Amino acid sequence: MLKKRVLSGMRPTGKLHLGHLVGALSNWVKLQKQYACFFMLADWHALMSEYQNPQEIKEYVFDNLMDWLACGISPEEAVIFLQSEVKAHLELQMILSVITPLAWLERCPTYKEQIKELKEKDITTYGFLGYPVLQAADILLYKASFVPVGQDQLPHLELTRELVRRFHSLYKKEVFVEPEALLTENPKLLGIDGRKMSKSYDNFIALSDPPEVVRRKTEAMFTDPQRIKRDIPGRPWLCNVYAYYRIFKPELAETVRQGCLEAELGCKEDKRRLGEIIIETLRPIREKRDKFKQDRKLLREILSAGNAKAREIAEETLSEVKAILKL
Numbered sequence: 001m002l003k004k005r006v007l008s009g010m011r012p013t014g015k016l017h018l019g020h021l022v023g024a025l026s027n028w029v030k031l032q033k034q035y036a037c038f039f040m041l042a043d044w045h046a047l048m049s050e051y052q053n054p055q056e057i058k059e060y061v062f063d064n065l066m067d068w069l070a071c072g073i074s075p076e077e078a079v080i081f082l083q084s085e086v087k088a089h090l091e092l093q094m095i096l097s098v099i100t101p102l103a104w105l106e107r108c109p110t111y112k113e114q115i116k117e118l119k120e121k122d123i124t125t126y127g128f129l130g131y132p133v134l135q136a137a138d139i140l141l142y143k144a145s146f147v148p149v150g151q152d153q154l155p156h157l158e159l160t161r162e163l164v165r166r167f168h169s170l171y172k173k174e175v176f177v178e179p180e181a182l183l184t185e186n187p188k189l190l191g192i193d194g195r196k197m198s199k200s201y202d203n204f205i206a207l208s209d210p211p212e213v214v215r216r217k218t219e220a221m222f223t224d225p226q227r228i229k230r231d232i233p234g235r236p237w238l239c240n241v242y243a244y245y246r247i248f249k250p251e252l253a254e255t256v257r258q259g260c261l262e263a264e265l266g267c268k269e270d271k272r273r274l275g276e277i278i279i280e281t282l283r284p285i286r287e288k289r290d291k292f293k294q295d296r297k298l299l300r301e302i303l304s305a306g307n308a309k310a311r312e313i314a315e316e317t318l319s320e321v322k323a324i325l326k327l
């Protein structure tokens with residue numbers, strides 16, 4: 001039987017961090033065994049917010065690609081490609097854009113939120129308003145049944161599904177597959193300062209951080225603010241360090257919880273050990289990454305092979321769509 005397809009993407013706008021590992025990449029690695037997976041570096045989407053510094057996008061394309069490969073995304077199992085190298089994305093975006101009511105885009109919660117949050121980037125542009133239309137094209141070209149994404153992307157998935165229905169009902173032909181979101185199970189990791197992990201807060205541990213940086217960052221992590229002395233019992237349920245244990249060393253989490261509740265384990269010691277745990281988690285990733293770092297040619301080859309495979313499938317869908325529209 002033909003495997004069902006999965007498509008997901010990331011915008012190459014910064015270094016990947018622990019949140020990407022537990023929220024997406026470790027899941028992708030499992031999915032690639034089960035489904036026909038397409039993993040895309042969404043550089044057009046990156047350009048929509050980074051157009052003032054476009055030179056960084058290319059850097060992060062290769063940087064993120066190295067992290068993907070180092071985490072176990074395999075070009076033998078999945079199609080890894082660069083969005084801008086598959087022209088069909090823009091063509092389908094154009095076609096979809098003419099059937100997308102403006103109101104669907106204007107009322108999109110992610111749009112409203114980003115406009116508020118990214119004030120310094122001036123994304124009140126025609127291009128950015130169309131962000132979800134391009135994302136719909138990304139998904140529909142590959143007839144993906146499933147799209148692993150975070151909670152924040154659900155409105156885009158919903159819009160994609162609405163576009164499928166609208167297209168089918170307008171032209172009385174069924175070309176597309178209505179995709180379903182696959183939500184990741186892992187709870188969200190907060191940044192080392194307890195706020196949302198974010199590039200703009202600079203509060204994350206990058207997958208490429210060397211051990212001494214991981215040590216420095218974990219030692220700076222926020223714990224229970226009321227536990228100002230070691231002999232005061234802590235409240236692990238609101239301690240970020242405990243949350244990290246639950247994800248990166250679940251077999252130790254109970255001991256940590258007890259130690260904290262009973263004021264037997266100090267925060268400093270607790271954080272020091274967490275640092276070593278994260279260093280160990282990242283070690284194999286860093287080693288693999290270092291190999292790719294020496295070999296830009298190999299990275300280019302992996303991408304261009306993936307681009308070619310993606311193109312083939314995307315072109316086929318695009319031809320079907322154009323035939324329906326008599327274009």
Ligand code: TRP
Nearest residue numbers: 007008009010011042045135138
């Ligand atoms: N919008 C996604 C994000 O910011 C990235 C993305 C672009 C994507 N195209 C996609 C995700 C298609 C899933 C499917 O995370």
